[in-house]
Amino acid sequence: MTSREPVGIRRLEAIHYYVHDLDRSRRFYTGALDFAETAVSDDALAARGKQKSVIFEAGAVRVLVSQPVGEGGRAWRWLQKHPDGVGTLIFEVEDAAHTLRVLESRGATPISDVIETKDDLGTFKTFSITTPFGGSTFRFVQRDRYDGTYPGMKKHATPQGGKNAFGFLGIDHITSNFETMSPALLWMEHVMGFERFWDIQFHTNDVAGERESGSGLKSTVMWDRKSGAKFANNEPKRPFFRASQINLFHEDQKGDGIQHAALGVKDIIPAVRGLRERGVRFMPTPGTYYDMLPQRLEETGVKEIDEKSDILRELEILVDGEGLKKYLLQIFLQDSAGLYGEREAGPFFYEIIQRKGSQGFGGGNFRALFESIERQHKMEGRI
CATH class of the missing domain: 3.10.180.10 (2,3-Dihydroxybiphenyl 1,2-Dioxygenase, domain 1)
Structure with a gap:
């Protein structure tokens, strides 16, 4: 393959899992796999996105799990078409605007422009594109001294659940x-x-x-x-x-x-x-x-x-x-x-x-x- 301009991916950061039963997922990740529950969606995010979400982590593994609250949200739309599954892969990138420009120039289909959030945690930038992976999307995130996971996700003061006993x-x-x-x-x-x-x-x-x-x-x-x-x-x-x-x-x-x-x-x-x-x-x-x-x-x-x-x-x-x-x-x-x-x-x-x-x-x-x-x-x- 001829050399191409890199899109600037730093790592595959997380998978976003859409489920019918968030409590079942909590028992699986914290009780069986010994992941820690590190953050939950705040009321504003849950109301705006029409879904409640939890982050589970072990080492550098991060799983964001969402369950619909009512109709119309991303998790609800996924579950109208599919069983529980991974509907989004989240990539950390060096420069979201650069990544969007390169991808769009190659024929990617963005779902949105780069969305920037500035708050007391810092600056967070993100956008998503469609993919050939069934109904799954790719989401790209950039953090500028952002001391959080994702906007609207509240970190627990102390992680709850497991301690990554399985390494x-x-x-x-x-x-x-x-x-x-x-x-x-x-x-x-x-x-x-x-x-x-x-x-x-x-x-x-x-x-x-x-x-x-x-x-x-x-x-x-x-x-x-x-x-x-x-x-x-x-x-x-x-x-x-x-x-x-x-x-x-x-x-x-x-x-x-x-x-x-x-x-x-x-x-x-x-x-x-x-x-x-x-x-x-x-x-x-x-x-x-x-x-x-x-x-x-x-x-x-x-x-x-x-x-x-x-x-x-x-x-x-x-x-x-x-x-x-x-x-x-x-x-x-x-x-x-x-x-x-x-x-x-x-x-x-x-x-x-x-x-x-x-x-x-x-x-x-x-x-x-x-x-x-x-x-x-x-x-x-x-x-």
Whole structure:
């Protein structure tokens, strides 16, 4: 790709999650994941936006969760079309006016001009654009000595809830599903200025031999080189398009959209053990995965890992990598609908990842994840 003027992204700062039940989210983030509740919307913001909002944080992970109050607000409009899900990604930028100028010159569709708020906390500037990510938008924020989170959000004097006992570090990457991803990839490249980072395509084992079902995908990771923000993007791969997990996600989501967010951790083994003790459920991994693990480590060139395989098997943690002792460890929570037993909770889920020298995306584990989702769909009688 030819060199493009950077849009000035500093980091992917937060995800904005729209839900039917904010109290359920509070129990999940503070009670299960040990996030701290750090801020709530004030009365004026709730009345103006017709939604109440809470910020949950752990390390550099920030999740803004909003529930409708009456009709007409952004959360209400999202939930008229979709189940609970991530409707906005929030990026911190160096200069909001510059970012808007560059994006608009490349064909972005702004929802507003830069909106500036000046108060006793400082100066805050923001604007949003539409995206090909289903109904999700991108929001860009700039702070000039702004001692707050977002205008209208009141910080708690003392954060409430958890203490980040599981060592969450930040948002490692975002993964989205599309019925056809080429338009999204072109938009990310030519509008956002992202570059291609990694790709893979495969089918699950169920398409082997004479089987008549299975699931396949093509995946391409795009990234913003300066900030390091990464976006994995999936589409179905023939045959069996309609039975593919990407298509089933599309049906559950009622459109394309953000499938999961990966949260980095310092040490995945105590994190997963502690989360399981709190009742958090993960997508299952068959024992055969660990039977084949030594062979896979040889084939990928990783050869040796620091962790004991029996502990990884016990906790169902996945391993992948490339090159000598360059690997990652990851595991996937059940999706929200599965965690809560309610379809309206949506198909979004979290990944937990620890990187040990690898900057890849666990190509072998993509297959393991998809086979795990496929087993769940079979149990539900969906395929």
